Amino acid sequence: MSQFSLDQRVARLEAEADIRRLKARYLNACDAKDVEAMRECFIEDARIEFPPIGNFDGRDGLIAIFAQMAASTPVVDAHQGHNAEITILDDTNAEARWHLAYATYDPRSGGFRLLSTFYADRYVKTQAGWRISFSRSEPRAIIDGKLEAGAVSAAWVPV
Numbered sequence: 001m002s003q004f005s006l007d008q009r010v011a012r013l014e015a016e017a018d019i020r021r022l023k024a025r026y027l028n029a030c031d032a033k034d035v036e037a038m039r040e041c042f043i044e045d046a047r048i049e050f051p052p053i054g055n056f057d058g059r060d061g062l063i064a065i066f067a068q069m070a071a072s073t074p075v076v077d078a079h080q081g082h083n084a085e086i087t088i089l090d091d092t093n094a095e096a097r098w099h100l101a102y103a104t105y106d107p108r109s110g111g112f113r114l115l116s117t118f119y120a121d122r123y124v125k126t127q128a129g130w131r132i133s134f135s136r137s138e139p140r141a142i143i144d145g146k147l148e149a150g151a152v153s154a155a156w157v158p159v
Contacts, residue, residue, distance in 0.1 A: 012088045018130045019086055019094055019123055026132065027079035027100075033071040039063050042132045043124060049136040078103045081119075092125040100137070110148055116141040 002009060022041060029037035042048070042059035049055045053069075056062045070077060079102050086096040102115040122134035145154030 011091075015088050015094060015125070015130070016086045019096060020084060022123070022130050022132070023081050023084070023096075023098060023121075027081050030066070030070070030079050031077050035063055035067055035071050038066065040128075040131075042135075043126065046132055047134045051137065051139065074107050076105045076107070094123040094125075094130070096121045096123070105147075110146045112145050112147065114141075114143040114145075115139065 004012065026038060026041040029035075029041065039059055042062075044059060045057070046059045046062075047055075047057060048059070048062045050062070053065060054061070056065075069075075079100060081098050081100055083099040084096055085098075086094060088094045096119075098119040098121065100115070100117045100119055102117065103112065104115075105112045117140055118138040120134075120136045120138060121132055123130050124133045125131075139159045142157035142159060143154050144157055145152060
């Protein structure tokens with residue numbers, strides 16, 4: 001028998017669904033290069049650790065580097081979040097571990113990167129809904145390559 005009432009179990013399931021939608025909104029905003037939608041996924045003073053891009057105390061640091069590296073370029077990204085393990089800690093706090101499969105392509109150079117990483121995230125429920133308060137990327141595998149006429153070259157990058 002569950003330690004939670006039916007109402008509590010339903011509220012936890014709703015919180016999990018809201019967090020899944022939040023993560024999807026964030027990943028889709030990255031792919032769409034929608035800086036404002038991306039910003040709204042985080043609380044203002046979120047801690048973000050995304051090696052090798054950097055560590056950021058506050059969402060604006062991540063937003064600035066994203067705008068510079070991706071949003072204003074022809075680079076095409078594909079973020080695919082999978083295997084969510086979400087734990088609702090209480091009514092306003094949660095944490096999750098996600099797997100991210102990521103691919104990026106720069107048509108200017110033909111360069112591409114394939115990345116497998118884990119996200120370790122923490123969430124807080126605000127008046128606007130669930131938001132990311134902490135996110136750490138833990139790279140597992142990186143492959144860098146180049147597409148050229150009639151050839152593809154790629155190399156495993158030590159993590």
